[in-house]
Amino acid sequence: MKVKEVMDDLSRRFPNEPEYLQAVEEVLSSIEDVYNEYPAFEKYNLIERLCIPDRIFTFRVSWVDDSGRVRTNMAYRVQHNNAIGPYKGGIRFHSSVNLSILKFLAFEQTFKNSLTTLAMGGAKGGSDFSPRGKSDMEIMRFCQAYIAELWRHIGAETDVPAGDIGVGGREVGYMFGYYKKMAREFTGTFTGKGLDFGGSLVRPEATGYGNCYFLLNMLATKGIDIKGKRVAISGSGNVATYTAKKLMQLGAVVVSMSDSDGSIYAPDGLTQEQFDFIFDLKNIYRGRIREVVDEYPQIQYFPGSRPWKHVKCDIAMPSATQNEIDGDDARALLAQGVIAVSEGANMPSTPEAVKEFVDAKILYAPGKAANAGGVATSGLEMAQNSQKLSWTAEEVDERLRRIMADIHAQCVKFGDEGNGYVNYVKGANVAGFMKVARAMMSQGIV
Numbered sequence: 449m450k451v452k453e454v455m456d457d458l459s460r461r462f463p464n465e466p467e468y469l470q471a472v473e474e475v476l477s478s479i480e481d482v483y484n485e486y487p488a489f490e491k492y493n494l495i496e497r498l499c500i501p502d503r504i505f506t507f508r509v510s511w512v513d514d515s516g517r518v519r520t521n522m523a524y525r526v527q528h529n530n531a532i533g534p535y536k537g538g539i540r541f542h543s544s545v546n547l548s549i550l551k552f553l554a555f556e557q558t559f560k561n562s563l564t565t566l567a568m569g570g571a572k573g574g575s576d577f578s579p580r581g582k583s584d585m586e587i588m589r590f591c592q593a594y595i596a597e598l599w600r601h602i603g604a605e606t607d608v609p610a611g612d613i614g615v616g617g618r619e620v621g622y623m624f625g626y627y628k629k630m631a632r633e634f635t636g637t638f639t640g641k642g643l644d645f646g647g648s649l650v651r652p653e654a655t656g657y658g659n660c661y662f663l664l665n666m667l668a669t670k671g672i673d674i675k676g677k678r679v680a681i682s683g684s685g686n687v688a689t690y691t692a693k694k695l696m697q698l699g700a701v702v703v704s705m706s707d708s709d710g711s712i713y714a715p716d717g718l719t720q721e722q723f724d725f726i727f728d729l730k731n732i733y734r735g736r737i738r739e740v741v742d743e744y745p746q747i748q749y750f751p752g753s754r755p756w757k758h759v760k761c762d763i764a765m766p767s768a769t770q771n772e773i774d775g776d777d778a779r780a781l782l783a784q785g786v787i788a789v790s791e792g793a794n795m796p797s798t799p800e801a802v803k804e805f806v807d808a809k810i811l812y813a814p815g816k817a818a819n820a821g822g823v824a825t826s827g828l829e830m831a832q833n834s835q836k837l838s839w840t841a842e843e844v845d846e847r848l849r850r851i852m853a854d855i856h857a858q859c860v861k862f863g864d865e866g867n868g869y870v871n872y873v874k875g876a877n878v879a880g881f882m883k884v885a886r887a888m889m890s891q892g893i894v
Contacts, residue, residue, distance in 0.1 A: 449483050449495050451476045458499060465548035467770060471555050471795060472499050474802070478877035482862075486885075492893060494885055501528040501554060505601060506547070509575060511593045513586050522546075523594055525573035527607055528554035531887035533567030534605050536823060536830075538612030540574035541590075541619065549770070550574055553612075556794055557823070559880030560816040563855045566827035571607055573598070579614050580734075591622035599627050604635040604833070610826050611640040613769065616686065617652070621645075636833025639826035648829035649841040650848065651822075656690030656792060657845070658821015658852050659765060660698065663790040665856035666811045669870065672787070675699035678717070680761035682706045682754055683768035684730045684737050687792045687819070691767055692723060704755035706768060707737040711755040713748040722747070760784055767792030775800035782808050791815035802873065809869045817855050817876040824851045 455473050462468060476495070483489055505525040513519050524547055527535045537557040540550070550572045558570025575594060579587050602609060611620050617640065624638040624645070631637070641647035650657070667674055677700050681688050684705045692702045701717035705726060714722065722744055729735040741749040750758050754768075756777035764781055766772055770793065773781075778801035781789070788811035791797065795815060797805070805812040825848055832838055839847075855876075862882075863875020 449476070449480060449490060451480050454495060454499070457496075462548075462551075465551060467548045467795075468551040468555065470799065471552040474795075474799065474873075475555070475559065475877045475881065478874045479881045482878050482882070488889065489885060492889065494888060497888065498529065498558075498881075498884065499555070501526050501551060502530065503527050504547070504551075505598065507597045509577070509590065509593045509597065511586070511590045514583055521575045521577040521590070523573075523575035523577075523597070524550050525598055525601060525607070525609075526550045526554040526571060527601075528570040528572070529558045529884060529888075530569035531884050531891060532562060533569050534603075535571035535607035536561055536568035536610070536826065537571035537573070538610045539615050539619075539623070540572070540612040541577050541579055541614035542574070543576055543578045545574045545576045552770070553794055556816050558884060559877065560820045561823055561827075562880040562883045563817060563858060563876060564820050564824040564827060564851055565854055566824060566851075568608075568823065568827055568830075571609070572612075573609060574612065574615075579619065584618070587619060588622045591619055592626040595623045595626040596630065599630040602627070602637055603631070604637050604830070608636065608826070608830060609638055610823070611686075613685070616640075617642055617647075636830050639829040641829070646829070646833050648825060648832055648844055649839070650844040651825050651829055652686060653690040653694070654825035654848055655687045655819050655822030656692075656767070657694050658824065658848055659687070659691055659767070659790055659792045659818045660694040661821065661849050661852040662813055662818045662856055663763070663765070663788065664698075665853055666788060666790065666813060666872070669860070670811065674763075676701065677762040678703050678760065679763045679765060680704045680755050680759045681792075682711065682756075682766045682772055682796075683793065684726060685767075686731070687822070688767040689727050689730060691765055691792055692718070693727070696720065696723060700763075703761055704759045705737060706755050709736050709738055710749060710751040710753055711758065712737055712740050713750065713755060713759050714746075715748070715760075756781055761786060763788045763790070765790050765792050766796035768796065769793055770795045771798050773797045773801045775804060777801060778804035782810070787811060789813070790818045792819050794819065806871060806873060811872075813859075813872050814876050816880065817859050817872060820855055821848055821852055824848060
């Protein structure tokens with residue numbers, strides 16, 4: 449395999465999908481040497497079969513708003529690869545959603561799920577529908593219309609969706625309820641469900657908590673204690689708030705959060721009272737991060753800006769969305785002495801930013817490894833549903849800790865460059881790829 453030749457061909461076939469092409473190139477650049485050690489991979493055209501999704505469903509969703517107006521959105525489900533288990537991946541409702549973004553997410557999900565060691569393939573879905581500003585009834589009608597088209601193509605042993613940006617417990621509940629009605633079965637077809645109907649304890653916390661556990665494993669390789677370290681977080685949704693919560697429990701100092709309107713900076717770190725206000729504001733009242741300054745004037749607010757150039761921190765944990773840290777942001781973080789970056793979002797760093805972090809040889813964990821705790825706990829929810837059991841929060845959290853430690857160990861195994869530096873990007877990509885590749889080779893050309 450020659451990466452340039454593969455990318456030239458994919459760029460020709462999918463010219464208007466920059467996020468997808470970016471994700472593929474990042475993985476292929478890391479695995480090129482390992483891939484070429486196995487001539488059989490090339491003989492069976494493994495790389496092309498792995499890069500292109502198994503199938504994509506594209507459809508229109510029509511729904512009626514509260515004023516009686518008929519509205520229309522585009523919707524998708526990308527089933528990327530099921531070599532190691534049923535398709536598994538979230539559903540995203542956001543105005544930015546398009547096929548390129550979902551293909552990139554499904555591609556990444558395939559390797560992330562592989563790293564968890566659980567039997568899950570990769571998928572992703574969503575729509576350019578935005579729940580922001582919609583009533584509960586409007587959201588319910590949209591979710592039902594979305595599932596009315598998709599329900600035939602998902603199932604507990606086929607494709608198991610979950611939440612993502614714009615899709616939380618409310619949206620998952622509406623989609624599961626309508627799936628149950630259409631399929632006339634009660635199975636673990638969705639994860640992220642409510643605790644009253646098959647959900648798992650610790651699932652809402654899992655992505656943020658898992659990222660913290662991965663960070664702790666990275667810091668331990670250098671003998672660094674997280675207590676007292678200043679941590680900058682972007683985002684203020686589910687991943688970001690639970691990341692902040694766990695960090696504060698561990699004794700770290702959380703100095704920033706953000707949303708699409710702007711970012712806040714607490715030079716001395718957020719107090720417990722301030723964090724509790726933010727948690728309720730974002731998770732209960734669905735407010736905007738700028739409202740924090742109205743309540744606590746000592747906190748600084750930067751409208752229309754990400755936090756990276758405004759904060760002084762030891763550790764950065766981007767937890768908002770893709771490509772939120774560019775090259776300039778990375779250089780600004782490095783200039784102030786950042787020692788670690790652990791990604792809570794999917795592909796939040798541009799290729800230029802990743803190169804800056806890797807060249808500087810700091811502790812840098814890509815999202816497919818660091819934020820795998822969410823889908824790992826979804827896998828644990830699937831296991832509980834299959835057994836008709838419910839585990840305690842302590843049991844789930846302990847399993848999550850072990851999974852994140854296992855993911856870290858795999859990254860070290862394949863990313864150790866022998867000079868005291870672990871290239872976590874290469875380690876995660878090679879470890880995730882090899883498991884999927886071996887499974888595909890064993891199952892023939894399908």
